[in-house]
Amino acid sequence: MNRKSIVKTSQIGVGLFAGLVVGLLYAWTRLxxxxxxxxxxxxxxxxxxxxxxLAAQHHRATEQMIASSTKATGTTAPEFEAPANxxxxxxxxxxxxxxxxxxxxxxxxxxxxxxxxxxxxxLHTAGRGWVPFYGVIDGGVSVAERWAEETQTVFPIxxxxxxxxxxxxxxxxxxxxxxxxxxxxxxxxWAGYSETMLRELAERMKPWVKPGLEPFDVxxxxxxxxxxxxx
Numbered sequence: 122m123n124r125k126s127i128v129k130t131s132q133i134g135v136g137l138f139a140g141l142v143v144g145l146l147y148a149w150t151r152l153x154x155x156x157x158x159x160x161x162x163x164x165x166x167x168x169x170x171x172x173x174x175l176a177a178q179h180h181r182a183t184e185q186m187i188a189s190s191t192k193a194t195g196t197t198a199p200e201f202e203a204p205a206n207x208x209x210x211x212x213x214x215x216x217x218x219x220x221x222x223x224x225x226x227x228x229x230x231x232x233x234x235x236x237x238x239x240x241x242x243x244l245h246t247a248g249r250g251w252v253p254f255y256g257v258i259d260g261g262v263s264v265a266e267r268w269a270e271e272t273q274t275v276f277p278i279x280x281x282x283x284x285x286x287x288x289x290x291x292x293x294x295x296x297x298x299x300x301x302x303x304x305x306x307x308x309x310x311w312a313g314y315s316e317t318m319l320r321e322l323a324e325r326m327k328p329w330v331k332p333g334l335e336p337f338d339v340x341x342x343x344x345x346x347x348x349x350x351x352x
Contacts, residue, residue: 182345186313191310198305206266220252223245227258228294228350238274246275251330257278292352315343315344
């Protein structure tokens with residue numbers, strides 16, 4: 122092999138070697154960049170509470186709802202008889218025979234009702250049963266049983282599948298709350314719940330709770346009055 126052939130062969134070998142090196146470096150760089158870039162973090166699904174709060178934003182109580190519920194003050198509470206999730210049948214006259222009672226209107230499947238239930242259960246617990254609470258749901262006994270189990274609600278849930286009780290009390294949406302006095306009159310009907318509303322309800326309960334309401338926190342309740350889903 123002459124000198125020119127040797128030089129040419131050497132040049133080809135160097136070129137091949139350089140190409141191989143460049144290829145390896147490129148592959149290594151691509152692999153490193155793919156490994157170095159972290160995967161996008163998974164977006165957590167909203168919790169049940171977060172979903173309920175988001176839904177509640179679309180059900181702010183209107184001026185018309187507030188005005189209509191205010192007119193109920195002082196009117197006679199419609200009598201009713203309804204079965205509940207605990208196997209008992211309740212009549213309004215019996216509920217207020219020894220003092221006032223609180224009626225909470227619930228719509229099955231409404232996240233706003235679930236959010237309201239969280240705060241109302243706190244208040245019910247603070248009253249230690251001196252002022253009884255009763256839920257009224259738009260479904261049969263099986264629906265009332267399921268609701269109580271899913272929400273771990275400790276007070277009775279009355280079945281109102283035809284919404285007769287709901288409509289006669291003027292509850293346009295879920296999360297309406299009525300305070301019925303021992304004389305059978307509606308002392309107050311709220312078109313939803315809020316921090317102010319919960320404190321108002323607590324003030325009406327205080328004279329009946331001995332020796333007094335236990336501490337309760339509603340500071341995380343909405344500042345404005347929110348109702349629930351329309352019936």
